[in-house]
Amino acid sequence: MTDQPVSVNSAAKKTRFTLEMFLRPELTLIIVIVAIAIATSFVNPNFLNIGNLTDIGRAAVIYFVMACGASLLMIGGGLDFSVGAVFTLGAITTTMLLQAGVPWPIAIVVGVFVGGVAGYLNSQIIQKLHVPSIIATLGSFYIFTGLTIQVTGGQDILPLPRAFQVLGQGAIFGIPYVVLYAAVVGAAFWFVLEHTPFGVEVRAVGGNREAAQANGIKVERVERIIYILGGATAAFAGIIYAARVGSGQVAAGGSAVTLTVITAVLIGGVSLQGGLGTITGIAVGAVLLSEIDNALIVASIPPQYNTIIVGVILIAAVAVDHIRRQRLYRVKR
Amino acid sequence: MAVTEHTGTRVKTRVPALSLRNVEKAFGQVTALSCVNLDAQVGEIHFVVGDNGAGKSTTLKILAGMHTADAGEISLNGTPVHFADASDAKAQGIAVVHQNLALVECLDVATNMSLGAIPKRGFMLDRKAMEREAEAVLSDLKVRVGSVRTQIGLLSGGERQIVAIARAVRMNLPIILLDEPTAALGVRETAHVGEILQELRRKGKTVICISHDLDFVFKLADKVTVMRLGKSVATLTADQARHDLVVGLITGSIDAAQIEKRSHD
Ligand SMILES: Nc1ncnc2c1ncn2[C@@H]1O[C@H](COP(=O)(O)OP(=O)(O)OP(=O)(O)O)[C@@H](O)[C@H]1O
Numbered sequence: 060m061t062d063q064p065v066s067v068n069s070a071a072k073k074t075r076f077t078l079e080m081f082l083r084p085e086l087t088l089i090i091v092i093v094a095i096a097i098a099t100s101f102v103n104p105n106f107l108n109i110g111n112l113t114d115i116g117r118a119a120v121i122y123f124v125m126a127c128g129a130s131l132l133m134i135g136g137g138l139d140f141s142v143g144a145v146f147t148l149g150a151i152t153t154t155m156l157l158q159a160g161v162p163w164p165i166a167i168v169v170g171v172f173v174g175g176v177a178g179y180l181n182s183q184i185i186q187k188l189h190v191p192s193i194i195a196t197l198g199s200f201y202i203f204t205g206l207t208i209q210v211t212g213g214q215d216i217l218p219l220p221r222a223f224q225v226l227g228q229g230a231i232f233g234i235p236y237v238v239l240y241a242a243v244v245g246a247a248f249w250f251v252l253e254h255t256p257f258g259v260e261v262r263a264v265g266g267n268r269e270a271a272q273a274n275g276i277k278v279e280r281v282e283r284i285i286y287i288l289g290g291a292t293a294a295f296a297g298i299i300y301a302a303r304v305g306s307g308q309v310a311a312g313g314s315a316v317t318l319t320v321i322t323a324v325l326i327g328g329v330s331l332q333g334g335l336g337t338i339t340g341i342a343v344g345a346v347l348l349s350e351i352d353n354a355l356i357v358a359s360i361p362p363q364y365n366t367i368i369v370g371v372i373l374i375a376a377v378a379v380d381h382i383r384r385q386r387l388y389r390v391k392r
Numbered sequence: 393m394a395v396t397e398h399t400g401t402r403v404k405t406r407v408p409a410l411s412l413r414n415v416e417k418a419f420g421q422v423t424a425l426s427c428v429n430l431d432a433q434v435g436e437i438h439f440v441v442g443d444n445g446a447g448k449s450t451t452l453k454i455l456a457g458m459h460t461a462d463a464g465e466i467s468l469n470g471t472p473v474h475f476a477d478a479s480d481a482k483a484q485g486i487a488v489v490h491q492n493l494a495l496v497e498c499l500d501v502a503t504n505m506s507l508g509a510i511p512k513r514g515f516m517l518d519r520k521a522m523e524r525e526a527e528a529v530l531s532d533l534k535v536r537v538g539s540v541r542t543q544i545g546l547l548s549g550g551e552r553q554i555v556a557i558a559r560a561v562r563m564n565l566p567i568i569l570l571d572e573p574t575a576a577l578g579v580r581e582t583a584h585v586g587e588i589l590q591e592l593r594r595k596g597k598t599v600i601c602i603s604h605d606l607d608f609v610f611k612l613a614d615k616v617t618v619m620r621l622g623k624s625v626a627t628l629t630a631d632q633a634r635h636d637l638v639v640g641l642i643t644g645s646i647d648a649a650q651i652e653k654r655s656h657d
């Protein structure tokens with residue numbers, strides 16, 4: 060008998076402290092958010108007004124709702140370029156139903172359902188036709204965009220019933236309703252990811268698909284579900300946006316929304332290689348993006364700086380993610 | 393197992409816990425398995441040896457539900473079975489340690505050990521139970537872990553291998569398949585895995601283990617099945633399995649038909 064136990068933890072202790080810090084990219088982002096807030100408030104003290112902060116929150120919400128679905132998808136190893144088109148698809152479906160006299164709760168449910176169907180179609184193109192996710196969803200982006208133009212004739216859908224618009228414009232105790240929807244969606248996704256067996260399965264599939272499969276996880280089922288949820292949240296975000304602006308806009312979504320959502324998810328600490336990422340990280344990422352938008356306006360800085368800064372932050376965030384993975388895996392990836 | 397009476401003398405006919413009959417498998421043009429037969433009993437350590445590419449892992453993956461055999465029959469306790477996928481094989485009582493370990497690097501030790509059988513409280517993940525179970529299994533196996541929250545990616549190859557073995561042991565299923573479980577291990581760790589296999593045998597598990605380490609094989613084996621070029625060429629009992637014979641069967645320099653003769657020498 061070898062009485063001495065075999066040790067499994069030689070390297071772990073030493074690296075623990077730094078690792079914990081790297082595992083929490085939201086900490087770094089919060090520092091960046093605070094720094095931008097301080098700098099901007101020097102230029103224009105109005106930046107820190109409750110009204111302005113509410114505006115930042117309101118704008119962050121749309122991206123955050125979409126980013127919740129997109130992050131679950133990307134943590135699970137997927138990628139969805141079609142979200143910008145599904146955003147419009149959801150908005151158009153719901154607003155057209157509203158104009159046809161369908162009550163708003165049903166119109167919203169159907170709009171979200173159509174988004175889920177779009178996500179399901181994406182998953183089937185990937186699984187059944189073996190098209191890589193990036194190409195499958197780029198293709199479906201064009202298809203969904205064409206569909207929305209076809210059904211609307213390129214015309215925005217308005218006017219919309221007052222009851223529906225209130226859902227996107229109203230507030231309670233000064234908190235916009237849309238912030239509450241985002242809080243509910245965020246809490247739900249956080250709960251699923253951190254506290255259900257399904258969340259563990261999503262991380263396992265994203266972290267190492269083959270290993271997940273070998274361990275008896277129904278990989279294709281997990282993938283189907285996360286694509287459906289990604290489509291549903293994109294459509295829901297589109298519907299909230301339509302309620303906020305009071306019309307179903309054909310040009311509201313598109314590639315700009317797709318890129319912003321994927322950027323928010325990556326800045327929020329989700330890795331393109333799957334497995335890693337948290338909903339709190341996504342929330343902080345979405346707030347940072349909308350803060351930058353707002354700060355540059357408040358400080359009267361020309362808009363082109365916005366895109367430059369977002370680009371720099373995105374690259375920095377992913378570079379940090381690479382270092383994080385190196386620490387986590389001990390190997391170069 | 394059935395015990396039948398034959399005119400005074402007791403004849404034991406044991407139904408194998410796991411049995412493969414004429415199993416074949418091709419990947420496109422490549423014939424990986426052309427005829428595999430194997431019988432493994434309860435409470436037996438059954439080794440499968442053979443050169444690289446002989447078809448050992450393919451055989452194991454068929455038993456793990458990851459590949460479907462093109463022809464032939466698999467039975468558990470005498471009943472023909474079919475595995476739809478890996479979770480189905482697990483549900484029918486088969487735990488597996490894969491050659492590539494099948495660990496998720498970005499998840500911690502406890503989570504990896506529970507993959508495919510995640511502890512739940514209601515519909516929620518029971519992380520406490522997950523960590524408790526992992527700690528219990530690891531300390532049972534005398535594997536010291538600073539924390540079961542350590543990311544797999546931080547562990548060395550040998551440490552990962554031990555975790556993969558511990559995961560299969562945790563499943564506590566009647567049949568356990570191991571594909572080169574000592575490939576990345578040092579002398580002491582290899583001996584330790586040997587003890588784990590003996591403990592499984594004592595508990596009445598059916599242990600099927602692929603290995604290239606013939607010293608390890610001879611130390612532990614109840615039976616040795618030799619595979620060569622996609623065929624199971626012979627199954628030897630512990631006393632038949634001499635070094636030169638096994639090596640001869642692996643390389644093909646000894647024909648299986650000669651075994652009978654040589655064992656009478
Ligand atoms: N998925 C696959 N697709 C195509 N060919 C395969 C596949 N899996 C195995 N093979 C082929 O089947 C044969 C047997 O492979 P297998 O992995 O079973 O060998 P092995 O005995 O486990 O070898 P080793 O000792 O190197 O692990 C090889 O010729 C291999 O190339």
Ligand SMILES: [Mg+2]
Pocket residue numbers: 448449450491571
């Ligand atoms: Mg092999």
